Amino acid sequence: xxxxxxxxxxxxxxxxxxxxxxxxxxxxxxxxxxxxxxxxxxxxxxxxxxxxxxxxxxxxxxxxxxxxxxxxxxxxxxxxxxxxxxxxxxxxxxxxxxxxxxxxxxxxxxxxxxxxxxxxxxxxxxxxxxxxxxxxxxxxxxxxxxxxxxxxxxxxxxxxxxxxxxxxxxxxxxxxxxxxxxxxxxxxxxx
Amino acid sequence: xxxxxxxxxxxxxxxxxxxxxxxxxxxxxxxxxxxxxxxxxxxxxxxxxxxxxxxxxxxxxxxxxxxxxxxxxxxxxxxxxxxxxxxxxxxxxxxxxxxxxxxxxxxxxxxxxxxxxxxxxxxxxxxxxxxxxxxxxxxxxxxxxxxxxxxxxxxxxxxxxxxxxxxxxxxxxxxxx
Numbered sequence: 618x619x620x621x622x623x624x625x626x627x628x629x630x631x632x633x634x635x636x637x638x639x640x641x642x643x644x645x646x647x648x649x650x651x652x653x654x655x656x657x658x659x660x661x662x663x664x665x666x667x668x669x670x671x672x673x674x675x676x677x678x679x680x681x682x683x684x685x686x687x688x689x690x691x692x693x694x695x696x697x698x699x700x701x702x703x704x705x706x707x708x709x710x711x712x713x714x715x716x717x718x719x720x721x722x723x724x725x726x727x728x729x730x731x732x733x734x735x736x737x738x739x740x741x742x743x744x745x746x747x748x749x750x751x752x753x754x755x756x757x758x759x760x761x762x763x764x765x766x767x768x769x770x771x772x773x774x775x776x777x778x779x780x781x782x783x784x785x786x787x788x789x790x791x792x793x794x795x796x797x798x799x800x801x802x803x804x805x806x807x808x
Numbered sequence: 809x810x811x812x813x814x815x816x817x818x819x820x821x822x823x824x825x826x827x828x829x830x831x832x833x834x835x836x837x838x839x840x841x842x843x844x845x846x847x848x849x850x851x852x853x854x855x856x857x858x859x860x861x862x863x864x865x866x867x868x869x870x871x872x873x874x875x876x877x878x879x880x881x882x883x884x885x886x887x888x889x890x891x892x893x894x895x896x897x898x899x900x901x902x903x904x905x906x907x908x909x910x911x912x913x914x915x916x917x918x919x920x921x922x923x924x925x926x927x928x929x930x931x932x933x934x935x936x937x938x939x940x941x942x943x944x945x946x947x948x949x950x951x952x953x954x955x956x957x958x959x960x961x962x963x964x965x966x967x968x969x970x971x972x973x974x975x976x977x978x979x980x981x982x983x984x985x
Contacts, residue, residue, distance in 0.1 A: 659897055664918040667968065673912050676932050677965060680958040691962040709921075789966050791915055 647730075647750040647758020649773040651704045653721040657769065658706070660713045667703035667791030671775075674698055694786060697777035703791050705770040714769050719762070722771055726760055734780070743768060745795070747780070759783060761795060770795075833953045835906060836942060837885045840949060843899050846890040848951075876963070876971070876978050877954035878936065884979045887949040896925055896944075903927060903942070911940060915968040922946070928972040930964075937961045941972050952979045 658664040677695050681688040706714070726733070726748045735747040743765025750758040759778045763770040772792060774783065786792040837848050896918055904913060911929035918925050923946040931938050937956045943949060954975055956964060964971040 655897075658900075658918055661918070662920045664916075665969075666913075666916040668913045668915070669965065670912055673914070673930060673965075676937070677961065680932075680935055680937075681962055682958060685959055685962075687966075688959055688962045691965055695965075791968050 647760075647773070647775045648700060649702070649722060649725050649760055649771065651702065651722065651771055651773070654704055654706070654714075654718055654769070654771070657714055657718065660708060661706040662709045663705075663707040665703065665705040665791075665793075667701060669695075669701040669790060671699045674700065674776075691790075694782075694790065697782075698774060700773070700775035701786070701790050701792060702773040702775070703771070703793065705793060706768065708767040711766045713767070714764075718769070719764060722760075722762055726762070730757065731760075747783075749779075763795065832907060832910065833883045833885075833940065833951065836903070836940065837951050839902065839906060840887065840942075840944070840951065843902065844890070844892050844894050844944075844949075846887050846892065846949070848885040848887050848949075876956065876960050876975055878957060881953075881955035882979050883951075883953040885951040886980065889947055890949075892923070892944050892946065892949060899944075900925070900927070907940070914964070915972065917969065926969070926972060928964075928968055930961075939964065939972075939975060941975050943972075943976050950976050950980060952976050954979070 674695050678692060681692040683689050683692065708714075723746075725731075726746075730750045730752060731748050732751060733746060734749050735745065737745045739745075743763060746762040748760045748762075749756055750760075756777055756779055758776065759772075759774045759780075759782075761770070761772040761783070763772075770793060772783075772795070774786070774792075783792070783795070787796070788794045841847060900916065900918070907913070907929055911931045914928045914930050916925075916927050925942075925944040927940075927942040929940040929942075933955060935958070937958070939954050939956055941950075941952045941954075952975055960971075964975075
């Protein structure tokens with residue numbers, strides 16, 4: 618029969634273990650929840666919602682051949698990725714989304730592990746924020762938040778990803794053309 | 809005796825799951841009919857003929873003519889010249905809820921300007937893939953289900969929107985080649 622002492626010691630240990638596991642899992646979760654933006658579809662002139670989840674990534678890796686050039690290229694693109702999620706809204710008039718809408722995304726990107734890599738503001742193109750999630754020394758995810766007067770786009774890449782990979786993915790697999798410069802311009806380009 | 813009973817229950821359950829999976833195309837067609845109070849027109853002749861030579865995908869990419877869907881795999885339902893008046897947010901939510909268990913939503917686009925909704929869902933079918941493309945416009949809609957080879961899955965993943973359009977056009981446009 619278990620003594621009261623045994624039960625008392627085990628219970629807090631179990632609780633601590635559960636809490637630690639939950640915190641670690643939360644810290645490593647690079648999937649951004651974008652459901653709070655869904656209501657904007659009713660006001661938007663154009664809405665795009667891309668969901669390439671881990672199931673699909675696994676299928677692609679499993680069935681795409683290395684012998685065929687097209688299949689190989691897509692296989693290389695998705696290697697290391699666990700998901701591609703995009704939500705993009707275009708509006709006909711200004712001011713259709715609120716600061717609270719953006720904050721619902723930014724709050725998640727201020728969570729543990731996330732670092733802002735870039736923040737570019739252009740009067741013409743709007744504001745670009747690029748965030749990277751680091752799990753130790755390894756990249757665990759990337760997020761791009763693009764806010765313009767009549768546009769709101771959130772791109773979330775889950776898995777081992779960096780800015781070069783983002784550049785390769787632009788215009789493919791549902792990732793919009795963001796045209797984010799990932800490398801400093803060469804001297805010749807500046808002329 | 810218990811084992812036999814369990815086996816029978818298991819067989820019955822798996823059969824009903826497979827049946828439900830196979831009927832997703834019909835369920836989606838029925839869902840559109842009920843939600844928008846419209847009626848689809850079947851195109852049995854074209855569908856049974858395994859459809860036509862499709863040049864659409866090639867046209868989009870500027871290359872040679874090629875088929876996207878595997879031969880004879882096309883299921884098609886067309887809704888022509890009817891009112892698609894309804895809350896698209898509600899429809900999207902019902903559609904996703906109905907297909908979520910067996911299909912992966914790849915891309916969904918809504919355009920208020922052209923009153924067009926496009927939904928592309930994907931699921932594995934052995935070493936091939938089933939793709940379900942639902943397009944609802946102002947007065948027309950199409951539901952297309954096709955089977956794709958891994959090579960065409962690569963094309964779909966690369967350009968989901970373009971490939972989705974190509975699949976619908978392949979199923980609905982008769983080429984004269």
